[in-house]
Amino acid sequence: MLVLLPPSEGKAASGRGAPLKTGSLSLPGLTAAREAVLGELVELCAGDEEKAREVLGLSEGLRGEVAKNVELLTAGARPAGEIYTGVLYDALDLASLDAAAKRRAARSLLVFSGLWGAVRVTDRIPSYRCSMGVKLPGLGALGAHWRMPMAEVLPEAAGNGLVLDLRSAAYAAAWKPKGEIASRTATVRVLHAPTRKVVSHFNKATKGRIVRSLLASGTAPEGPAELVEALRELGYEVEAEAPAKAGRPWSLDVLVDEVH
Numbered sequence: 001m002l003v004l005l006p007p008s009e010g011k012a013a014s015g016r017g018a019p020l021k022t023g024s025l026s027l028p029g030l031t032a033a034r035e036a037v038l039g040e041l042v043e044l045c046a047g048d049e050e051k052a053r054e055v056l057g058l059s060e061g062l063r064g065e066v067a068k069n070v071e072l073l074t075a076g077a078r079p080a081g082e083i084y085t086g087v088l089y090d091a092l093d094l095a096s097l098d099a100a101a102k103r104r105a106a107r108s109l110l111v112f113s114g115l116w117g118a119v120r121v122t123d124r125i126p127s128y129r130c131s132m133g134v135k136l137p138g139l140g141a142l143g144a145h146w147r148m149p150m151a152e153v154l155p156e157a158a159g160n161g162l163v164l165d166l167r168s169a170a171y172a173a174a175w176k177p178k179g180e181i182a183s184r185t186a187t188v189r190v191l192h193a194p195t196r197k198v199v200s201h202f203n204k205a206t207k208g209r210i211v212r213s214l215l216a217s218g219t220a221p222e223g224p225a226e227l228v229e230a231l232r233e234l235g236y237e238v239e240a241e242a243p244a245k246a247g248r249p250w251s252l253d254v255l256v257d258e259v260h
Helices: 028-046 049-056 064-070 087-092 099-108 142-158 179-183 201-217 224-233
Strands: 002-005 015-019 109-113 117-120 163-165 185-192 237-241 250-256
Touching: 002 201, 028 049, 028 064, 028 117, 028 142, 049 064, 087 201, 099 109, 099 201, 117 142, 179 185, 185 201, 185 224, 201 224, 201 250, 224 237, 224 250
Parallel strands: 002 109, 002 163, 163 185, 185 250
Antiparallel strands: 109 117, 237 250
């Protein structure tokens, strides 16, 4: 099983250990594309601060994020699973999983990123600010920048099993499973059961809990149909829609009664 996650806007502080080594990150086929974004991002942020803020879409209160990006090559690195914070990652709570579940997380979780393309939760990275929606002056829109290298690397990472896609639209644009991979891909919406409306905050929290439940239970569904059954056994109310055409992903709706 491969689980595709969005990153978080908020991130923990960089570590105090060794700095980033791009060649040591998972999915080495993305190294050249990563270094291109990293180089331009550091140069941009080391120059005109106001221009950098505008390009990155940062408010006045987030001015310090520009300085953080200047230090990307020298800041200490931490496992990505510790860097990413926020509602989904709080609900996932990787640190509290037992050893077996942490090993499953290391194998199956892939976090998408405007800067790194995609990383495993065990990959050591510094804290940064660069969303997939950013358009760098030289490289252009990052979603488009990542499409070709992702198309070359991600099919192998997906292997032959289930792909559970929990990404937001901006990050999903960087790589869309196609053909045979799409047929074993499932996307998830979280709906308020009484109104059937999509929820926002609880959407992220529920997705984090779903991933945690799968990791903690050791459940390894082979495809979307098996995922539906597994989630129901884990106590989730799930409505599933098989694709009308071959080569399309499944759509799963998880229904919740409370909206926090």
